[in-house]
Amino acid sequence: MGYFDTLIDKFGENPELEEAFGKHIHWGYWENPTKATGSLMDFAIAANNLSKLVIKTAEISDGVTILDAGCGFGGTISLLNESFSNLNLYGVNIDNAQVERAREVIKPQNNNNIQFINANACDLPDFKTLFDYSIALECIFAFPSREIFFQQVRKNLKSSGKLIIVDFIINPQIRKFWAWFEGQILSRLITDTYGSKATNQVEFIGIKDYETIANKTGFKLEKVIDINKNVQPTYPVINKLIIDNFNDLMTAKGLEIFSQLNLISYQILIFTTE
Numbered sequence: 451m452g453y454f455d456t457l458i459d460k461f462g463e464n465p466e467l468e469e470a471f472g473k474h475i476h477w478g479y480w481e482n483p484t485k486a487t488g489s490l491m492d493f494a495i496a497a498n499n500l501s502k503l504v505i506k507t508a509e510i511s512d513g514v515t516i517l518d519a520g521c522g523f524g525g526t527i528s529l530l531n532e533s534f535s536n537l538n539l540y541g542v543n544i545d546n547a548q549v550e551r552a553r554e555v556i557k558p559q560n561n562n563n564i565q566f567i568n569a570n571a572c573d574l575p576d577f578k579t580l581f582d583y584s585i586a587l588e589c590i591f592a593f594p595s596r597e598i599f600f601q602q603v604r605k606n607l608k609s610s611g612k613l614i615i616v617d618f619i620i621n622p623q624i625r626k627f628w629a630w631f632e633g634q635i636l637s638r639l640i641t642d643t644y645g646s647k648a649t650n651q652v653e654f655i656g657i658k659d660y661e662t663i664a665n666k667t668g669f670k671l672e673k674v675i676d677i678n679k680n681v682q683p684t685y686p687v688i689n690k691l692i693i694d695n696f697n698d699l700m701t702a703k704g705l706e707i708f709s710q711l712n713l714i715s716y717q718i719l720i721f722t723t724e
């Protein structure tokens with residue numbers, strides 16, 4: 451049982467957990483990682499800063515229509531709602547408990563429209579509108595298929611649209627070893643961490659794989675931003691939470707070690723339509 455499966459229940463028992471993961475469920479971004487303090491408040495600010503960076507990198511402006519696939523508790527939608535006006539925001543998530551919390555907590559402001567929808571990102575509903583942007587922030591590795599997700603997004607994106615992915619990218623030099631490791635060990639580590647509500651299996655891929663998927667589905671990989679060094683202070687913070695709340699040292703250390711060695715790096719990928 452991983453932390454998604456019990457996270458909302460645990461918020462009641464442990465306010466610190468809610469502070470860290472009540473809004474965003476992703477890694478933190480520190481412009482200057484040496485300034486990270488290791489506190490939960492610092493981590494929560496850094497997690498918000500990652501969403502800010504994604505929004506800035508995507509060059510989002512007022513009046514656009516955005517799909518946040520795998521939106522979690524809607525932290526990025528909440529930030530967009532506070533920062534811009536006249537947006538049409540759609541958050542899709544496979545776990546209805548997260549969708550319900552997002553609906554409860556996030557109320558439209560600045561003349562924005564917000565809809566949170568319980569659906570699979572690989573089987574998107576008919577939105578009856580096209581998107582300017584589609585975001586998948588630290589969740590695509592849990593989707594049933596990246597290629598199907600790209601196809602689904604392409605159908606729902608304007609011709610000038612952008613797809614922004616934040617993902618753990620594997621180093622090409624370890625691809626073969628990775629295939630073995632992922633099947634044997636990593637899926638367990640991640641599903642333990644994220645929980646069976648979030649995912650039953652995960653798959654990490656490299657940049658070349660992303661280019662192949664993009665080519666097949668009508669996208670072009672426009673920009674890659676490697677922020678691996680800027681997310682490193684996440685690990686000590688979440689490791690402590692995972693050990694305290696879920697007693698799983700192995701899970702806690704797994705990703706950290708690969709990340710420190712740059713065998714997995716945390717990156718923002720921007721795709722444009724072809």
Ligand SMILES: C[S@@+](CC[C@H](N)C(=O)[O-])C[C@H]1O[C@@H](n2cnc3c(N)ncnc32)[C@H](O)[C@@H]1O
Nearest residue numbers: 474475476520521522543544570571587589592
């Ligand atoms: C690490 S969280 C990231 C949440 C959110 N993007 C954020 O940055 O806070 C991964 C999310 O992906 C969702 N998810 C997993 N598989 C999914 C799928 N097939 N369709 C939609 N959401 C999915 C999980 O429920 C979880 O909310």
